[in-house]
């Protein structure tokens with residue numbers, strides 16, 4: 001297996017960024033869980049209330065039945081007693097005993113009746129109670145009447161008749177008690193049936209509630225899972241998988257050995273930033289979404305596509321389909337609505353391609369494809385780059401540089417060299433450019449070996465401020481020693497323009513060393529302005545307000561030189577070495593171009609300096625065309641601190 005780990009770590013999006021859920025998803029899940037718990041709590045409370053209610057009703061009804069049966073029983077007893085009393089009316093002792101017993105029994109019946117009354121009133125059977133109660137009262141009234149008959153004076157004479165009447169009456173009483181008992185039983189049965197029905201209703205509603213809650217819970221759970229899944233795995237703009245999801249799936253495929261013969265393509269849309277600038281980010285987003293839709297229809301069922309952030313996409317496709325997909329990616333046409341109009345965009349792509357090897361892991365695969373597309377972005381190279389050995393070596397080198405960089409900063413291995421700028425009118429030192437070098441054990445590494453890499457990685461911002469800090473410290477020392485410094489330009493990468501506090505930070509460092517602003521110049525490469533033009537304009541205006549010089553480095557190498565000059569209030573323009581190189585070689589077109597550029601810049605009231613001047617011929621040509629400030633090996637190479645200090649002390653060139 002080829003070793004390709006840790007390449008370009010910061011730039012390539014992480015496969016599973018921290019594995020953390022976004023805050024709102026966590027909040028949503030917590031809320032759903034709490035709601036579920038609350039629902040369960042209220043349900044169990046409700047069930048408990050229903051249970052108790054039911055229990056109370058059933059207990060009461062059984063107790064009532066018990067009371068009623070007791071009354072029934074007592075009434076029979078009472079009736080028997082009355083009968084016995086009536087038959088033994090001439091036996092004083094028996095009758096008075098029976099009378100006393102009857103009184104006790106009557107009060108017992110009344111007590112039971114009272115209990116029954118209280119109990120029934122305690123429930124919702126009040127009507128029924130009134131009914132029962134009135135019937136019982138009627139019964140006792142009749143019994144009292146029979147009892148009063150016994151007080152007759154002519155008892156012996158009346159006894160036979162009374163006995164006859166009484167037996168008939170008692171028959172009636174027995175019949176009415178029986179009827180009453182039947183009625184009570186019917187009532188109780190009705191009450192029981194009613195209760196049973198109510199209970200079924202309760203149980204039904206209990207189940208319905210449980211089922212509703214379960215359904216709601218399940219729906220909520222799956223909805224939550226879906227939302228979470230989409231947030232974690234889907235790219236919100238294009239609705240296709242993001243790199244995290246692709247990584248997880250590919251790791252599974254690799255385990256099952258399913259990626260044999262597959263290739264990984266990493267594509268980058270050319271000029272999307274132009275669309276963003278011209279039509280607004282809104283349109284850029286629509287273009288991206290359309291592009292993703294088109295491409296997701298191109299990949300087969302057993303292939304995958306994912307967005308890796310910005311205008312970068314990754315495809316896992318069958319090896320034999322790579323050419324077809326690359327052909328397609330050469331130009332994808334999408335149409336989007338722009339202000340009530342349909343605009344058609346032809347999107348060209350740069351691609352990095354890697355044929356997946358046997359023992360690769362997904363990190364290796366992505367690194368390789370990503371590194372290749374990164375190379376494809378260089379204007380001098382073709383649009384499609386396959387990962388190969390050369391790239392692999394480069395990868396090693398990058399890896400080794402990045403791993404040493406942090407230590408280099410801490411150990412202060414980076415040193416600042418100063419390349420003099422000369423005014424040819426008096427052959428004197430008129431300024432200098434700070435150029436960084438990396439002192440590694442026994443070798444001095446030139447910036448070209450590490451600056452582009454640090455720019456990719458984003459670490460360049462730290463290094464640029466490290467250099468500015470050193471420059472300010474050196475100027476402070478020279479001032480303190482009474483050595484008159486010259487204006488020193490410090491290079492700043494375009495990466496800084498992403499930081500809103502860039503200008504503030506520059507001022508902070510300069511002011512920390514109390515450096516008069518006239519001694520500092522900020523050099524920005526021409527391409528700096530392209531993507532973050534607004535940020536560039538506001539940075540330059542802050543520098544203007546603070547009387548800090550700003551120069552455009554490598555002028556003429558970018559795409560928008562003229563509009564840049566028109567819109568940016570820069571103080572100095574540094575004409576790129578490539579124009580100077582051709583001077584004196586018979587290239588009339590180039591020489592005319594240089595001449596006119598010099599005149600134009602002068603007309604615009606900007607200072608011009610030519611860099612990379614190596615020969616007297618070049619210097620003479622520039623002088624003849626009114627460009628007097630130059631920087632180049634003809635006068636000096638970049639000098640270490642002490643040598644440059646000597647130049648400051650003796651600024652004239654002999």
Ligand code: C2E
Nearest residue numbers: 435436446447464467491492493612613614631632633638
């Ligand atoms: P640059 O800013 O355009 O710097 C000029 C480069 O041209 C320097 O190369 C300088 O040594 C070289 N040069 C000047 N005169 C001549 C000449 O007559 N002949 C030849 N052949 N070369 C000449 P250097 O120091 O290797 O720097 C290369 C580039 O690295 C710089 O180009 C600049 O873009 C970048 N760089 C250097 N230091 C820093 C830094 O501190 N921060 C950033 N962001 N970039 C830096």
Ligand code: MG
Nearest residue numbers: 433491523553
């Ligand atoms: Mg420069």
Ligand code: MG
Nearest residue numbers: 553554574611
């Ligand atoms: Mg330059």
